[in-house]
Every structure is written in C-alpha cells, then in structure tokens.
Amino acid sequence: MDPRTQRTREALLLAAERLFLDRRLDEVTLDEIAAAAGVAVGSVYNHFGSKAGLHAATVEQALEVDRAHMDLAYVEDRGPVDQIRSAAEQYLEFALAHPEHFQMLAFPREPGRYEAGRRTAEELADRVREQNDRLVAAIRGGIAAGELRTVDPELTATALWAAWNGIIGLAWRPDGLRRDEAELRELLRAATDLVERGLLAAP
Amino acid sequence: MDPRTQRTREALLLAAERLFLDRRLDEVTLDEIAAAAGVAVGSVYNHFGSKAGLHAATVEQALEVDRAHMDLAYVEDRGPVDQIRSAAEQYLEFALAHPEHFQMLAFPREPGRYEAGRRTAEELADRVREQNDRLVAAIRGGIAAGELRTVDPELTATALWAAWNGIIGLAWRPDGLRRDEAELRELLRAATDLVERGLLAAP
DNA sequence: ACACTTCTTGCAATGATTGCAAGATGGACC
DNA sequence: GGTCCATCTTGCAATCATTGCAAGAAGTGT
Numbered sequence: 081m082d083p084r085t086q087r088t089r090e091a092l093l094l095a096a097e098r099l100f101l102d103r104r105l106d107e108v109t110l111d112e113i114a115a116a117a118g119v120a121v122g123s124v125y126n127h128f129g130s131k132a133g134l135h136a137a138t139v140e141q142a143l144e145v146d147r148a149h150m151d152l153a154y155v156e157d158r159g160p161v162d163q164i165r166s167a168a169e170q171y172l173e174f175a176l177a178h179p180e181h182f183q184m185l186a187f188p189r190e191p192g193r194y195e196a197g198r199r200t201a202e203e204l205a206d207r208v209r210e211q212n213d214r215l216v217a218a219i220r221g222g223i224a225a226g227e228l229r230t231v232d233p234e235l236t237a238t239a240l241w242a243a244w245n246g247i248i249g250l251a252w253r254p255d256g257l258r259r260d261e262a263e264l265r266e267l268l269r270a271a272t273d274l275v276e277r278g279l280l281a282a283p
Numbered sequence: 284m285d286p287r288t289q290r291t292r293e294a295l296l297l298a299a300e301r302l303f304l305d306r307r308l309d310e311v312t313l314d315e316i317a318a319a320a321g322v323a324v325g326s327v328y329n330h331f332g333s334k335a336g337l338h339a340a341t342v343e344q345a346l347e348v349d350r351a352h353m354d355l356a357y358v359e360d361r362g363p364v365d366q367i368r369s370a371a372e373q374y375l376e377f378a379l380a381h382p383e384h385f386q387m388l389a390f391p392r393e394p395g396r397y398e399a400g401r402r403t404a405e406e407l408a409d410r411v412r413e414q415n416d417r418l419v420a421a422i423r424g425g426i427a428a429g430e431l432r433t434v435d436p437e438l439t440a441t442a443l444w445a446a447w448n449g450i451i452g453l454a455w456r457p458d459g460l461r462r463d464e465a466e467l468r469e470l471l472r473a474a475t476d477l478v479e480r481g482l483l484a485a486p
Numbered sequence: 487a488c489a490c491t492t493c494t495t496g497c498a499a500t501g502a503t504t505g506c507a508a509g510a511t512g513g514a515c516c
Numbered sequence: 517g518g519t520c521c522a523t524c525t526t527g528c529a530a531t532c533a534t535t536g537c538a539a540g541a542a543g544t545g546t
Contacts (some may be wrong), residue, residue: 082511082512082513082523082524083511083512084510084511084512084523084524084525085523085524088524088525109500109501109502110501110502110503111501119525119526120525120526120527121502121526121527122504122525122526122527122528123524123525123526125503125504126524126525130502130503131501131502131503161483164482186449187390187452188456188457188458189457190457191457191458192503192504193503193504193505194503194504201457201458202458202459204458205458205459205460208460209460222482226484227483227484228482228483228484229480229481229482229483229484231473231476231477231482232473235469235470235473236473236477236482238453238462238470239450239470239471239473239474239477240477242446242449242450242452242453242470243445243446243447243449243450243474244446244449245449245452246389246445246446246447246448246449246450246452247442247445247446247449249390249445249448249449250441250445253391254391254392254393254394254404255391255394255404255405255407255408256405256408257408257411257412259441266438267438267441267442267445268442270434270435270438270439270442271442271446273434274434274439274442274443274478274481275477275478275481275482276481276482276483277432277481277483278432278477278478278479278480278481278482278483279367279425279431279432279434279439279478279479279481280364280430280431280432280479280480280481281429281430281431281432285492285493285542285543285544286542286543287492287493287494287541287542287543288492288493291493291494312531312532312533313532313533313534314532322494322495323494323495323496324495324496324533324534325494325495325496325535326493326494326495328534328535329493329494333533333534334532334533334534395534395535396534396535396536397534397535487546488545488546489544489545489546490543490544490545490546491542491543491544491545492541492542492543492544493540493541493542493543494539494540494541494542495538495539495540495541496537496538496539496540497536497537497538497539498535498536498537499534499535499536500533500534500535500536501532501533501534502531502532502533503530503531503532504529504530504531504532505528505529505530505531506527506528506529507526507527507528508525508526508527508528509524509525509526509527510523510524510525510526511522511523511524511525512521512522512523512524513520513521513522513523514519514520514521514522515518515519515520515521516517516518516519516520
C-alpha cells in the first residue's frame with residue numbers, strides 16, 4: 081500500500097477515535113477531525129467515502145465483535161435449531177451493544193460518490209453474506225437431521241435475517257413506536273416462537 | 284386555521300407537487316420550491332419540518348392509497364388467516380407502489396427540531412398503529428375461530444409487521460444485497476409460509 | 487385605533503458533500 | 517543522482533439542508 085495512504089488513514093483513524101470517545105457522531109465536525117489529524121478534509125472522502133464511513137472504520141473492531149457474538153451462536157455442539165435460536169439472540173445482543181454497526185449492516189445509507197464509500201459498503205455486505213452463509217448451513221443441517229421441514233435454505237435464511245432487522249430496528253425509531261430493550265427481547269422471542277412452531281393451529 | 288397558514292401551506296404544496304412531478308426529491312432544491320411558491324424557505328420548516336416533510340405532504344394522498352391497499356386485505360368475507368396472508372401481500376404492493384411512503388412508515392428519519400416535523404412523525408406513527416390494530420383484530424379472530432394457535436396478538440402483530448418491514452426494505456439497499464421485486468415476492472411468500480406452518484418438522 | 491398573538495421573512499452561520507485543479511510524493515527506470 | 521509518471525493530498529469554491537434569530541406583517545379581539 082502507498083505509504084501516503086497508510087499515513088493519512090492512520091492519522092485520521094487515530095484522531096477520530098479520540099474525538100468519538102466522548103462525543104457522538106453529530107457532535108464532532110469533519111473540520112475538527114481533519115485538523116486534529118493534520119490532514120485535509122478531502123482526505124476523509126478519499127479514504128472513507130464519508131463522515132459515516134470514517135466513523136464506521138473507527139469502530140471497525142466492532143465487526144470483530146460482531147463475528148465474536150455470532151460465533152457464540154454457531155458453536156458445534158449445539159443442534160441446528162438451537163443454533164438458529166441463539167443466532168437471533170446474539171444478533172440482538174450485537175445490535176444493542178453496537179447500534180451504529182448494526183444500522184450500517186441492516187439499513188445502509190447511500191455510499192456517496194467516492195470510490196471508498198462504495199468499497200466500504202460492499203465490505204459490509206460481504207460480512208452480512210458471511211453470517212448468512214452460516215445461517216444457511218445451520219438450516220441445511222437442521223433439514224438433514226430431520227429437525228426442520230424441507231424449506232429453501234437460502235430463501236429462509238435471508239427472510240429470517242431481514243425479519244430480525246425489521247424487529248431489532250424498532251429500537252431506534254424516533255417516534256412513539258420505538259421499543260426498548262426488554263420489549264425487543266419479547267418481540268424477538270415471539271418471532272422465534274412463531275417461526276419455529278408456526279402460527280396455524282395443529283390441524 | 285389562520286388564513287396565513289393556509290395560504291402558505293397551499294402555495295408550497297402546489298409548487299412542490301409540480302416540481303416533484305418530473306424530478307426526484309434530491310433534484311429539487313428548497314430555494315426553488317420556495318421561490319415557485321412565492322414564500323420564504325423558512326416557511327417550509329414552519330409548516331412541514333423539513334424538505335422530506337414537505338415531500339411527504341405532497342404525496343399524502345399515497346397514505347390514502349395505503350389505506351386502500353390494506354383495505355383490500357381485511358375484507359370481511361376472508362378468513363383471518365387469509366386476511367393476514369393478504370395483508371403481507373398488500374403491504375408489499377403498497378411499498379412497491381409508494382416507496383417514499385413505505386420508507387417513512389417503516390424507517391422514519393429524525394424529525395428535526397421543528398414542531399411540524401414531530402407532528403408529522405406522530406401522524407405517521409398513528410397510521411401504523413391503525414394498520415397494526417387491524418392485524419391484531421385478525422389474529423384475535425383467528426384464535427377465536429380456532430384457526431390459529433393461542434399467541435399474544437399484540438406481540439405477534441408487531442413482530443409480523445416489523446419483520447415485513449425488514450424484508451421489504453431489502454428492495455432499497457444500496458449494496459449488493461438489494462432484492463428486486465420478484466425476489467421480494469418470493470421472500471415474503473417464504474416468510475409467510477414460515478410463519479404459518481413453522482420451521483420445525485412435525486414431531 | 488390599539489394591543490397582542492401568530493406568521494413570515496430575511497439573513498447569517500453551520501456543516502456535510504461534491505468537483506476540481508494545483509502541488510507534493512513515492513516508485514520505477516536510466 | 518535525475519527524470520517521469522501515477523497516485524495522493526491539499527485547498528478552495530460552491531451547493532444545499534438545516535438551524536436560530538430578530539424584525540416586520542397580518543390577523544384577531546377590544
């Protein structure tokens with residue numbers, strides 16, 4: 081990698097990390113960050129695509145946390161059904177612990193006109209696919225083990241993940257429909273129960 | 284209502300409607316709209332809270348369309364299960380026909396610091412509650428008729444609606460995970476099937 | 487006509503974003 | 517070393533939504 085790129089990126093990340101420590105995204109200006117990093121504002125766009133992209137990068141470690149969370153779910157000694165159930169729980173834990181990252185994964189914004197923005201967006205999408213593949217595998221496993229009905233694993237995994245996003249996303253609605261942590265757990269539990277046992281009465 | 288309020292609102296709505304006819308939200312500036320309406324830019328904030336709020340108001344009729352769509356689902360002569368199934372379908376149709384409104388209902392943005400913005404946000408939330416109540420009623424009906432298992436109707440309705448939001452929202456992702464109309468229909472069908480019959484194999 | 491409330495307006499300021507052109511720098515090659 | 521070239525960086529201007537505020541205008545009631 082070009083040493084200039086490396087220097088600029090690191091200076092920005094370091095400065096941004098410090099500033100984001102005690103202030104929220106909208107309380108810190110790009111001017112301030114760039115000044116603290118000793119770099120031009122434009123460099124933020126060159127390397128991270130947007131303010132949000134820079135912020136994302138500073139919390140990039142959270143993606144590792146994401147993986148760590150989800151690793152908890154897919155441990156080998158759980159049955160497939162258990163894995164799916166705990167995937168939902170761990171996803172919620174991840175979202176509550178790292179709301180910005182959850183929102184970037186679940187509800188990404190337009191990446192802007194800089195190459196760096198689009199690159200970041202696709203990296204995040206890859207992360208989602210990665211988790212989705214594990215879910216697919218769990219579903220496949222469940223079907224193979226006879227624990228689950230025969231469904232399309234890909235379709236089911238995507239639908240499940242998207243449904244979780246919709247439910248968990250209620251936590252950050254700005255209106256009266258916002259749900260708090262406890263309500264979310266209830267909702268997600270209800271959803272999981274629904275998906276497992278179905279809504280229809282036994283025939 | 285103060286006649287000044289009425290005049291200003293109508294002038295803005297008329298001008299905005301015209302300009303939004305052949306250009307998208309981000310292609311029309313507030314300066315332009317205010318100039319066309321012969322009012323100050325600030326009036327947009329006084330009455331609609333934000334540019335998005337003004338846009339919302341111009342497509343307000345779409346909310347009637349929303350109701351019309353959803354009315355199709357909850358007709359009396361359908362059974363509760365049928366009603367729920369078609370509620371999902373109609374919600375998708377509504378979202379595809381009126382993406383901006385769907386997004387304002389499903390994923391509202393911060394309403395901004397003007398009173399008008401918060402008012403609009405709560406009106407939209409009320410609209411959601413209204414539809415949610417119908418879903419609750421359908422679920423109650425299904426349980427009463429013995430067609431559905433005994434679940435918490437409120438919890439289930441909210442979870443269902445939020446899940447639909449997550450799935451339908453995939454249509455407007457800016458990244459590689461976007462799903463097109465056909466895929467959405469498939470996904471939603473899969474989700475509905477999942478919710479109805481459950482994922483677990485018959486014991 | 488007078489007072490009072492409520493709207494409207496104009497203006498300045500902030501801050502993200504975009505586009506661009508000029509300058510600086512690192513690496514490859516002689 | 518010196519030269520060339522691709523790539524970064526920078527600075528700057530411009531756009532645009534948003535916010536805050538203060539002065540002016542217009543209803544409303546007395």
